[in-house]
Amino acid sequence: MALNPPLRPEYEVSLPPLLDLPVERELSRAQRLWQQGWLRKSLILLVLAVIWEIAARYQNNDLLLPGFVQVSHALVEGIISGELLSKVAISLNVLVKGYLLGIVLAFVMTSLAVSTQLGRDLLSTLTAMFNPLPAIALLPLSLLWFGLGEASLLFVLVHSVVWSLALNTYAGFQGVSETQRMVGRNYGLRGLRFVWLILIPAALPSIVSGLKIGWAFAWRTLIAAELVFGASSGKGGLGWYIFQNRNELYTDKVFAGLVVVILIGLLVENLIFSLIERHTLKRWGMQR
Amino acid sequence: MSTSTPLQPLLQVQKVTLEYQTTQHIVRATHEVSFEVDPGDRFVLLGPSGCGKSTLLKAVAGFIRPREGQIVLDGQLVHEPGPDRVVVFQEFDQLLPWKTVKQNVMFSLLASRTLGKREAEQRALHYLDKVGLSKFVDAYPHTLSGGMKARVAIARALAMQPKILLMDEPFAALDALTRRKMQEELLQLWDEVKFTLLFVTHSIEEALVVGNRILLLSPHPGRVRAEINSHAFDLHSQQGAAFQQTARRIHRLLFEEGAVEVPAAENEPAAPVSSHPQKRIA
Numbered sequence: 350m351a352l353n354p355p356l357r358p359e360y361e362v363s364l365p366p367l368l369d370l371p372v373e374r375e376l377s378r379a380q381r382l383w384q385q386g387w388l389r390k391s392l393i394l395l396v397l398a399v400i401w402e403i404a405a406r407y408q409n410n411d412l413l414l415p416g417f418v419q420v421s422h423a424l425v426e427g428i429i430s431g432e433l434l435s436k437v438a439i440s441l442n443v444l445v446k447g448y449l450l451g452i453v454l455a456f457v458m459t460s461l462a463v464s465t466q467l468g469r470d471l472l473s474t475l476t477a478m479f480n481p482l483p484a485i486a487l488l489p490l491s492l493l494w495f496g497l498g499e500a501s502l503l504f505v506l507v508h509s510v511v512w513s514l515a516l517n518t519y520a521g522f523q524g525v526s527e528t529q530r531m532v533g534r535n536y537g538l539r540g541l542r543f544v545w546l547i548l549i550p551a552a553l554p555s556i557v558s559g560l561k562i563g564w565a566f567a568w569r570t571l572i573a574a575e576l577v578f579g580a581s582s583g584k585g586g587l588g589w590y591i592f593q594n595r596n597e598l599y600t601d602k603v604f605a606g607l608v609v610v611i612l613i614g615l616l617v618e619n620l621i622f623s624l625i626e627r628h629t630l631k632r633w634g635m636q637r
Numbered sequence: 638m639s640t641s642t643p644l645q646p647l648l649q650v651q652k653v654t655l656e657y658q659t660t661q662h663i664v665r666a667t668h669e670v671s672f673e674v675d676p677g678d679r680f681v682l683l684g685p686s687g688c689g690k691s692t693l694l695k696a697v698a699g700f701i702r703p704r705e706g707q708i709v710l711d712g713q714l715v716h717e718p719g720p721d722r723v724v725v726f727q728e729f730d731q732l733l734p735w736k737t738v739k740q741n742v743m744f745s746l747l748a749s750r751t752l753g754k755r756e757a758e759q760r761a762l763h764y765l766d767k768v769g770l771s772k773f774v775d776a777y778p779h780t781l782s783g784g785m786k787a788r789v790a791i792a793r794a795l796a797m798q799p800k801i802l803l804m805d806e807p808f809a810a811l812d813a814l815t816r817r818k819m820q821e822e823l824l825q826l827w828d829e830v831k832f833t834l835l836f837v838t839h840s841i842e843e844a845l846v847v848g849n850r851i852l853l854l855s856p857h858p859g860r861v862r863a864e865i866n867s868h869a870f871d872l873h874s875q876q877g878a879a880f881q882q883t884a885r886r887i888h889r890l891l892f893e894e895g896a897v898e899v900p901a902a903e904n905e906p907a908a909p910v911s912s913h914p915q916k917r918i919a
Contacts, residue, residue: 536748634779
């Protein structure tokens with residue numbers, strides 16, 4: 350027997366306005382707190398610190414693994430004496446220079462790549478060749494060419510930033526939708542104005558992630574380079590601080606140096622980059 | 638019927654053959670298509686998918702160069718995209734997500750260096766008011782509904798005060814109710830502003846409602862099948878007998894007597910189809 354639903358009576362409801370029912374409700378205090386990213390992340394850091402301290406107490410060997418409390422003391426001392434901060438200033442100074450130089454170079458290369466076929470080929474060949482090459486492997490050569498100075502560090506820093514950023518930026522440009530390109534061209538945009546007003550904002554998610562990767566690579570390369578290079582020059586940054594204190598078996602200071610490296614990384618990620626993201630990508634609905 | 642045309646046609650598409658390239662083939666999208674659009678026309682390109690109607694619109698916009706033939710707008714040969722022919726696309730991402738509604742409308746005026754910042758803002762607000770979005774000028778596109786995005790795109794195009802407005806299935810991605818509302822609003826806007834419109838669609842009903850003249854294209858490659866007047870129809874005549882009859886006639890022209898036998902067009906009983914001069918150079 351085929352299904353034969355019964356004919357049911359129709360009905361209409363007249364809807365009175367809902368006056369007493371609130372349309373919005375507030376989240377509870379706990380829920381609102383949990384929405385705060387920095388709070389959740391701080392909690393994670395706190396848990397990690399506690400685990401570290403427990404492991405150190407269990408190990409009970411200052412030379413191999415100083416605890417969280419001891420390292421914090423060394424850190425505070427280093428900061429108060431100004432030694433650590435001056436090392437940080439030296440490192441950051443070189444780092445920012447190399448990073449900016451890398452960014453400029455990457456943008457020149459990608460702009461070339463979007464405008465000419467030869468530029469495209471150049472970029473793809475160069476990135477394929479040099480992106481896998483660790484920047485630190487170029488340090489001996491760089492020292493030979495530029496001597497024991499800032500120029501050598503800048504050379505390896507630029508190398509560590511430029512390829513990953515160029516690759517990401519170019520991939521972002523490639524991903525810009527045909528419609529948006531046509532909108533730009535429709536209003537007569539071309540050349541650099543087209544890159545600046547259409548391609549860069551439309552590709553910003555990839556560019557920001559390229560900037561992040563470039564930053565991490567640069568930071569890593571700099572510390573590694575200083576471990577080698579600072580040892581021979583006598584005037585070094587944070588990497589040199591770590592290296593020197595390891596030689597003198599101040600393990601807590603080694604840890605303090607590492608903690609500073611980590612802290613700067615966290616600060617840049619959570620303050621600078623997340624600020625950029627909040628004011629651009631999230632606001633524009635390009636990122637959740 | 639074009640009894641008297643004292644006006645110079647605004648847009649002349651003359652024997653335009655368009656081709657596009659895939660990795661393996663060169664595909665002919667349209668073959669020697671000719672038509673003319675008068676100032677104030679709401680001219681519709683109608684045909685099934687594969688008839689090259691969108692490609693034709695992009696050629697008028699200047700994004701694609703004709704393989705043969707030429708496109709003349711207001712006495713000038715079209716050879717590149719320009720702000721005198723503004724396109725409203727189907728895709729929602731035609732609005733730039735990094736700009737607010739107002740900035741999106743201003744963008745067209747500023748990017749094309751038509752107006753200074755202050756005048757651009759005034760004109761943007763004027764046209765946003767016309768499409769009923771005054772309350773949303775500072776919203777970002779991702780917070781808007783599909784219909785609102787389409788309205789912003791239309792406001793942005795109209796703010797340019799282009800010689801001709803090109804619309805590429807602008808309402809195809811909207812739901813049926815919103816689409817109907819948008820068609821109604823578009824006609825109201827036309828009544829107020831009196832722009833010239835070239836409109837691409839694959840919906841016979843939409844063509845009859847929106848257009849005053851319809852060019853029928855047959856597929857693979859696109860060739861002109863007929864030109865039909867539809868000035869008499871609007872949203873309220875959809876149930877009428879004349880509307881239904883014209884819709885059936887278009888359907889027959891497009892789908893039943895296929896493009897295989899082009900000369901059959903002369904056997905058409907339907908009255909004044911001025912059989913367009915589509916001579917074939919063989």
